[in-house]
Amino acid sequence: MQTLPLNQAFTLIEPGPVTLVTTSDGRNDNVMTITWTMVMDFSPIFAITTGRWNHSWTALRDTRECVIAIPPVDMIDTVIGIGTCSGVDTDKFRKFGLTRARGGYVRPPLIRECLANIECRVIDIVERHSIVVLEGLAAWIDPKREERRTLHAVGDGTFIVDGERFDRKEAMRSKLPDGV
Numbered sequence: 001m002q003t004l005p006l007n008q009a010f011t012l013i014e015p016g017p018v019t020l021v022t023t024s025d026g027r028n029d030n031v032m033t034i035t036w037t038m039v040m041d042f043s044p045i046f047a048i049t050t051g052r053w054n055h056s057w058t059a060l061r062d063t064r065e066c067v068i069a070i071p072p073v074d075m076i077d078t079v080i081g082i083g084t085c086s087g088v089d090t091d092k093f094r095k096f097g098l099t100r101a102r103g104g105y106v107r108p109p110l111i112r113e114c115l116a117n118i119e120c121r122v123i124d125i126v127e128r129h130s131i132v133v134l135e136g137l138a139a140w141i142d143p144k145r146e147e148r149r150t151l152h153a154v155g156d157g158t159f160i161v162d163g164e165r166f167d168r169k170e171a172m173r174s175k176l177p178d179g180v
């Protein structure tokens with residue numbers, strides 16, 4: 001994996017891919033599937049929606065750290081598996097054969113099989129709406145990963161895969177931050 005300039009990290013989340021969010025409570029690492037995400041600022045600031053009904057919640061709230069990993073389409077069954085069992089009774093890294101990589105800023109591991117990973121710290125929790133606001137600290141990408149298409153959840157148990165990409169950079173230049 002190699003670093004991606006932090007000012008480009010929002011482009012990993014803006015298309016709305018299915019994500020895996022890793023946490024660590026200091027003894028055990030855990031991972032959950034999250035599809036409710038949002039970019040809130042280029043800096044980058046993100047929001048995810050989750051809450052105390054998940055085991056990951058306690059580590060997220062107490063350590064205020066996580067990693068957002070972006071799996072490609074060939075991980076679809078892993079994504080579903082991770083999102084349908086709990087770290088309460090399952091070592092998901094072992095069960096799903098995930099390879100940990102160490103980041104530079106936070107304790108939760110990066111997932112080597114993923115296309116990209118963003119190290120984040122929690123900067124706010126809006127409990128009333130179960131929104132966790134994250135600041136990206138560092139971003140990593142795997143340029144050698146052959147499968148580059150990401151997954152998009154419809155919400156009814158079906159998924160859409162990335163399709164054609166259109167380039168309108170020049171027309172949008174006035175709205176794009178420097179460096180993207």
Ligand SMILES: Cc1cc2nc3c(=O)[nH]c(=O)nc-3n(C[C@H](O)[C@H](O)[C@H](O)COP(=O)(O)O)c2cc1C
Nearest residue numbers: 032033034035036049050054055056083085086087
């Ligand atoms: C496709 C998919 C998308 C999901 N998206 C979210 C989400 O956006 N927010 C959330 O809280 N849970 C979401 N979940 C559910 C959690 O991933 C699930 O409850 C998981 O088992 C929590 O793991 P944990 O108990 O180890 O934290 C999703 C699950 C799947 C399969």
